[in-house]
Amino acid sequence: MNAVGYSYIQEALGISALPLRQPAIVQPVTRLERIDNTLAVPAAMAPASDDILGHVLFALKHEGINLGILAQTLPQIPLHAFEMVLRESPNGIYIRKACYLREAFADEPVTQHAPVRGVFIPLFDPERYITRTGSRNSRWRVEFNGLGSPSYCATVERTAELEGLLNHDILGRARAFIDSLPKMMMDRAINWAYLSETQDSFAIEREAPSTDKAHRFIELLRQAHDRHPLSEDYLVALQNATVSNKLDMAAAYRHEQNHLAGALPGAAGVTYVPPTPELCRELMEELVQFANEAPNQIDPLVAAGIISFGFVFLHPFMDGNGRLSRFLIHQTLCRSGALEHGLLLPVSVAMKRDEGRYLEALQAFSKPARDFWNVLWIDYGNLTLDFTGHPAIYRYWDATPGVTFTLEMAQRALEVELQQETEFLECFDQIVTAVNENYDVRGSDLANLVMMCLTNGGVMSKNRRKQYQYTVPEEVFDFIEQQAQALLNPNTP
Structure with a gap:
């Protein structure tokens, strides 16, 4: 079987990229078919083995946008290859996308034989991906409508599962549920949500917070309703509020390499290595900009999932990243205006009850990214970490698993955790009243x-x-x- 499109490009050029979810493979079929975990391609549709640009155009048309592979591939293709295709099809949709991205990634103009005409085309197909209104490039008449920028961008595919969750209107249902409660019951339910969210956010980190630490985190959660825009200084202040050891308090984004470790000793125990400090700082600036814009441009829960998982994958501090990443879910929902009057969805409570799924969502990115690091154990607490991949691994990532999980937990936080607690409080009140009467x-x-x-x-x-x-x-x-x-x-x- 012969690889086609992105799969072929990865093999032919040795591209550093996470595994493809559905690689294109030549198979004995008469038309394109999605069979199990592959895209079956008729041999007649496969580009020639020496036509890298042909494989790029095939991938853009049939496989969607994979910026991580394109960022490494397009600069390697000679300009004359683009110009030859342009001469034959100056207004072709996919060659225009390829030329636009080639110039974005290589900062080198592709010669146009004639100006591109016609309507603007979206880089990401809105029927396949979650998109937002973006910047327009008049030279190629392409609109960058991705969830980020050409320098840092997440993708979220419109899977059937995700579409079902989006159609459920979780935030609308949450507001309606809280509004339906008597004022006193609403206050008690919300207070329970703050306390339980705090306890379980720490519990996910295998930590039992002291009374003082729990109080500070509850106050932090309440501050989410201030709708403060994100910045490095604000995130540093938040990080300082989540840790109790003064030696762990940050003054800025990290300036040293960190990593996550599991139960195994030595190099085998390193489960994830985030980007280098220099790349982390650059990408945090991109993520912060996205976080300050996206909640009012796309579904707030989608934005929350991208921001929360994006933050934890960049791991900008030496400690406190996990709790902060979950706090950012609340901060995003509040900034969008989706949650008002102190309302909080206890997503960490839901996550704690389904830690296995939470770990799976994290590992969808962290596990394959770990393979691009050579880790050498020297002695206890002393490791060398050598990145062998390409920065595109961290710049362009598939947020679909994290976003889907975030919406699932938000739905569970409402329909299970919050509603069950309200029912519990109603039962409590009825029993207390009955006892006091007798x-x-x-x-x-x-x-x-x-x-x-x-x-x-x-x-x-x-x-x-x-x-x-x-x-x-x-x-x-x-x-x-x-x-x-x-x-x-x-x-x-």
């Missing part, structure tokens, strides 16, 4: 007992009965249990 029980004892009974499936344990036997009458335990089971299991006879 018995005289100290308020703090009653609150504790009702809470314990509800979290124990409506059963009052022997230990709790024994613990409160001298302050609460025995019949109260039975009454609480009966009320709880009636509310939790309304259909049980």
Whole structure:
């Protein structure tokens, strides 16, 4: 079987790029077909093996935009190859895209035999990708409508799964749900969301926050509603607020190489290496610009997923990146105006319950990117990290897994976590009211007992009965249990 398009280019030129999701391969078919994880190509459609530009044009037409490969490939193709195709098809859609990107990546003009005419064409097909209104290049009449810039750009494909989530209108449903609650219940649900979001964001990092640290993070979450634009200084201030060790507090983006490590010792334990400090700074400036523009240009949850995962992949600080990346989800939603009146979707609570999927979304990029680093273990705490790839790996990345996961967690945060907590609070209030109407029980004892009974499936344990036997009458335990089971299991006879 012969590779075609991007797959062929990777093999022929030794391009540093993450694995293709659906490589094009010549197969015994009569037309293009997507078969399992490949794009089956009839032999008659395959460009000649020595026609790199032909493979580029095939890829642009049939495989979409892969800036990571194009950024490395187009500068290697001689200018005369573009000019020959232009002479034959001066207004061709795909040669115009190729010439536009060739000039963007190589800063070298392609000679036009005649001015390009016709309407502007989008670089990214809006039916295939999430796009936004972008800058127009009048020379090639191409609009860069990507999620970023020609120097740093994420792509998000309109998969069936993602389209379903977008059509669900998660943020609209969240606003409607909160607005439907009585004021006091709304305040209690939101306060629970802030506390639980804080606890589980730390728990994902395998850390139990102190009372002071938890309080500072809750205040940080509340600050998201200030809609402060991102900048290096602001991100540094946020990072300082998320860490308690003064030695871990940053003064700027990192100026040394960092890495993530797992349970294995030595080089084998290094699970991800972010870009070099110099590249990290450049790309953080690009990400910050995107973060300050995109929430009002595209679906806020899509923007939040790109910003959150993009941030953690760049890892601009030596500590606190994970918690900050999840905070940026809230900050993005607030900046867009999608969440008001202190509303917060407890996405970290949902993520904590589905950590395996969270890890999969992260590893969709981090695992193949790790393969472009040679890691040499010298001794404990002493490693050498040598990047063997191309900066395009970090400049252009597929955000589809991260965005899809972000929307799934936002939906779960609303329809499971937040709604279940509201139902819990309603049950709590009903039981407390019923007990107070029939018995005289100290308020703090009653609150504790009702809470314990509800979290124990409506059963009052022997230990709790024994613990409160001298302050609460025995019949109260039975009454609480009966009320709880009636509310939790309304259909049980």
